[in-house]
Amino acid sequence: MTEKKTIKSNDICEIKCIHHDIVSVVQNKLPAPGTLDRLSDFFKLFGDSTRVSILWALSESEMCVCDLCALLRMKQPAVSHQLKNLKQSRIVKNRRDGKVIYYSLDDDHIRKLLESGIDHIKGN
Amino acid sequence: MTEKKTIKSNDICEIKCIHHDIVSVVQNKLPAPGTLDRLSDFFKLFGDSTRVSILWALSESEMCVCDLCALLRMKQPAVSHQLKNLKQSRIVKNRRDGKVIYYSLDDDHIRKLLESGIDHIKGN
DNA sequence: ACAATATATGAATATATGTGCATATAAAAA
DNA sequence: TTTTTATATGCACATATATTCATATATTGT
Secondary structure: OOOOOOOOOOOOOOOOOOOHHHHHHHHHOOOOOOHHHHHHHHHHOOOOHHHHHHHHHHHHOOEEHHHHHHHHOOOHHHHHHHHHHHHHOOOEEEEEEOOEEEEEEOOHHHHHHHHHHHHHHHOO | OOOOOOOOOOOOOOOOOOOHHHHHHHHHOOOOOOHHHHHHHHHHOOOOHHHHHHHHHHHHOOEEHHHHHHHHOOOHHHHHHHHHHHHHOOOEEEEEEOOEEEEEEOOHHHHHHHHHHHHHHHOO
């Protein structure tokens, strides 16, 4: 196994143990540019305890901003800011009824993702 | 300016539109303490472009640290730091072969989660 | 019209965290 | 043993971001 070739021009990794065959195969499967960034941005929204608590609550029932504040014992602007983030990524949606705005999960796909995560940590 | 209404005792949310029936029902379904924190910590690991790139790469093939550096064009300590995070949460596992340490996804569940995320952003 | 209520938003701050550098550790080779 | 290679780790720094306060906007009621 003589996979020991010199790396090209602007080397990031000066180590020489690279398996060029594997790396090149995987490289050719690279997702379109920006895809992995959008993927991490998506998961990032589940990676904050405030937001994931909001999502868990909304997976149980549609609720207004004020309900979420009371349930999570958080200040209203904090909840609103996070709801805005979640809405911009189409993770939650809302509807207005007079002065009250009700939020809910945008689709059942989000609920399944939450359940998958819970299943994983249960396996600890 | 007009006089401001004083906040009642230790209320978190001084708004009065709370739907107490809904809130109490959802409150009773609250996960065990710490569960939502662990859930967000778990998702947080997918919420960084470096880590999610590593996970995507490992979903294609087992690779050593150096392979990942070359593929992602990143410095070795950065990759090692993130692999440590991923391993502590049992998202990846590794095996040693001489001087080389090979990393791979810990189980197929992780691969499915990645695919779910990709499906979601594809729907945008 | 005006006041009250429910939510949204801008700016500032504090905390969290990803990365780089230097260096330590572990294994193989000489 | 000593050297070389592959990976791990402690620390410092810079960036990102969650929260708060103050305030703006939108809707209803008087």
